[in-house]
Every structure is written in structure tokens, then in C-alpha cells.
Amino acid sequence: MKKVLGLALGILTAIGGFLDIGDLVTNAVVGSRFGLSLAWVVVVGVIGICIFAQMSGRVAAVSGRATFELIRERLGPRVAVLNLGASFMINLMTLTAEIGGVALALQLVSSVSYLLWVPFAAFAIWLVIWRVKFSIMENVAGLVGLFLIGFAVGLFLLGPDWGELGRQAVQGVSTGTEKVSTYWFYAVALFGAAMTPYEVFFFSSGAVEEGWSVKDLARSRANVLVGFPLGGLLSLAIAGCAAVVLLPQLISVTALSQVMLPVAVAGGKVLLACIILGIVAATAGAALETTLSAGYTIAQFLGWPWGKFRPPAQAARFHLLMIICLIVGVGTLMTGVDPIQVTEISVVFSALALPLTYLPILIVANDPEYMGKHVNGQALNGIALIYLVIILAAALAAIPLLIITGAGR
């Protein structure tokens, strides 16, 4: 019974933890401009993150080593330092976007400017990292994040023409009145939102934090393979809501309030309150994950003691680094930069940085010195290689598309 409950908890956490500010904003933007014609990207992205998370979780559980230790061992210091620089900067940008997301959501409840919420949000995030047990932190954020199911409820309440939505979803590439390059720009952004690199740093380091062994592999696989696709369905519900309400009115999403607008139309105040709670939990959860990931990457590269399972004093530089990252994030937001724009750019850069972490994990997952008999099977390697091509293509296309489309404008 306890096992079943544990499995259910893991799956629910994975659903709630799948979505972050990048998914919320990008799906709503895409839904309001392209309907569901980019739904296939969400499907591709979800399968990709399942493979990636499963592989890095297995590497961490079998070898007891986290991602960046392995990246340095396998690629040597020069390549690893470039890799670390890129991954760390993009992670910092995502962290900034997530804190901004928490503050924006709190602004909607309180009508106090989000700028005033930013320091409080960052302080609360630091406090959780400082004090709260790892598993409690993960479960609470994931479970409260489940309130985002409100988007699916909203979509049903809107009573859309399901046939029309289905037609949009299966017709594939259709740009409508938009340019082809804009369509592909948002395809890359949506892919980057689904497969954010920090999820993998967090997932593999979290496996070490929770002391996973080979025994825990089956459970982790179930969490990922059931939880992430359900999280992906919620992504589609967000896009669907925007497609039904915002697309016909030609409202383009530039603020978090517009992401929630369709839900308010459909379900009134109660549903809106649920969604806001869900957004606060999801963005706060992702802010925790990105802050920890910032610490994980550098500490693992330099061989410092790291992890929430140690008292902060036993991982002093790790904790100092995270404090500095939070301060940098707050400072960036305080300049008045629009958090939604930071989010939109960060998902594109996520797509750009993805090969840097994907390739080393794929190599180590095939290395018997680390993995023993738990190396990748042939079928998994086949799919993983197809994804390597997709990930490389998205990374190569990211910057040219960003420039050609002027960031999708």
C-alpha cells in the first residue's frame, strides 16, 4: 500500500513539476497565435524529456555520479568549461524568469506591483533551500502545482469545437496568417520549454540527493513515463484555452494575466484562484530547482561538497553560490526588465544549450565502466540517436530564427 502511495505521489509530483513559467507562457503565446497547430512539438518535446530524464536518472542511480562531474570527466576541462559557462548562464536566466513568474502571479492576487514581490519571493525560495527537507520541498511544490489542472477544466467548460481543435492539432505545419519563419521559431521555443536543461541537472542531482540505488530505477521510470506525458497534456490544455478564447479575438499574449484570461472566462473566480495558486507553486518549484541547479553545476564541476542532504555549513561554497545567484536574479528583475520577455528568450536559449548536456549523458549511459550491465539497450539508443539529431537541429536553428523573426515579433 505504501508503495502504491509512493508511486502515486511520485507521478502527481512529476505532473505538477513538469510545468514552469516557460511552459505556461510559451504554450499560451503559441495557442493565441497558431491555435493547436504546434501541438506536435509538445508531443516531441515530452517524449524527448522522458528519454533524457530517464537516462540521466539511471546514470545517477547506478554510478552515484551527477551530470556535471561526468561531463568534465568525459569531455575534459576545456570543453566542460565552455559547457558549464553556457549552461550556467541559461540556468541563471531561467531562474530570473521563474522568480519573476512567482512575483507576477502574486501581483495578480494582491495588486501590489510585482517589483515589490520579487525580493520576498527570492527570500522565501532561499529559506526553503536553507531549511526544508529535499523530498518535502519537491512533493509540496509538485502537488500544489496540480491546481494547474484548472486549465484542462477551463478548456472543458469553454465547450470548444473539439473537432476543430483536433483538426488544428493533426494538420501539422500550418502557419495561417503568420510567417513560416515565425512558426518554426515558436516550434524551437516550445521544444526548449519542454526540454529545459535544468530539469536534467535537477533530476540527476536529485537522484543523488535522495540516495537512489538500482532498486529505485523502476519507480523513477514510472514517475517519468506517466507523470511527464500528463504534464504535457496540461501544456496542451493551456495552448487549447488560448486557441479557443484568444486566437479568434486576435489577442496576443504579452502578460501573465492574459495566460489566465481564458480560464477566468470559463470558470470565474474560483477556477482563477486555483490557477493562480497552481502558477505560484509551479514557478516557485521551478525557481527552487533552477537555484539548486546553479549550485549543482558549479559545485560538481569544481568538486565542492554539494547537496541539501548536508547541513549548509558542510556545503558552504555551494550555499554561498546559490545566495549569490538569487541576488543576481533579483537585481536583474529590479532593473524593470519584463519577466515574460526574459522567459521567452530563455526557452530559446534552452534549446540552444540542450546538446551540451544531452550528448555527454548519452555517452556515459553507454559506458560499461560507469553503468555495468545497466547500459542503454539498442531500442533506447535508436530513439536517443534520433533525438540527438532533433536536438542538434533545434539548437542550430535557434539563433538564426531568433534573428530572422526578431524574437517572434
Place this chain on the structure above:
Amino acid sequence: MTSNTDDQAGPWLDAQLHLLDRQVLDVDGVPVAVVDDLELSEVPVGQEIPIDTPPPVITALLSGAALATRIFGGRPPESRMQSTPWADIAEIGVVIKLGVQRDTLDLAWTERWVRDRIIGRIPGGRHIPQQEHDDDGGES
């Protein structure tokens, strides 16, 4: 390159493959550093080396500034090298284990400094997070 001077006995180690960029743990399994570079015993430069001279041996694992000089070239002054003597190594595997405690090593001074001056002074900095609510035993 071998870890021992005797060509006949002992396991072979490839410095690039088995030593460089490996995680170093102390006797309690706490991370200490990563092997950023290696220090070799003195090799005479510019002189002819007699045929039966023993090959140079690794005298220490280097960390800290050695990472920058390994990537960009050059050499830090002797006093700036954060080295762990080869004799302290207990075991070489996927990670390198030392036979001494981290706090006895010079190279852990930054970690100690940050701990004593900053993190240890923030309230709650020394509590053990995992044990606080762990009343459900070994369930993980």
C-alpha cells in the same frame, strides 16, 4: 604513465583517463576537489638524461589555480599550488579516495573560510536537514 616506478609490478594507470578531472573524496567520502592537474618529480630540462634514470613519478594532485593554467597554459608559482601529496591517496577507482580527513588539507581552506566566516554564521547553517523529520526510518 604509471603510478609506480617499477615497470614490472602494479596496475597501469593512464593519467589522462584515470586521474585527471576525477573527483577526489576524503576518508569520510566528502568531496574535496577535482584533480585539476598533476605534479611530477623534477625532470631536468636542457640536460642529457642518462639511460638508466628512473622515469618521473607523480608527486602530488593539484587543484585550484592549476585548472586555469591547464586550460590556458602557463604555470602558477610554487606557493600558489594547492597540492595533495601522492602518499595521501588510499584508492583509485571511478573516484579517487584519500586516506586523510578533508579538514587536515590545505586545499580545503576556501571551503573552511566560507563556512566559518559566512554560511556557519547564518542562523540554521549547521542543522542537518534530512534528520529533522526522519521519523519514518529508512524509507527512501
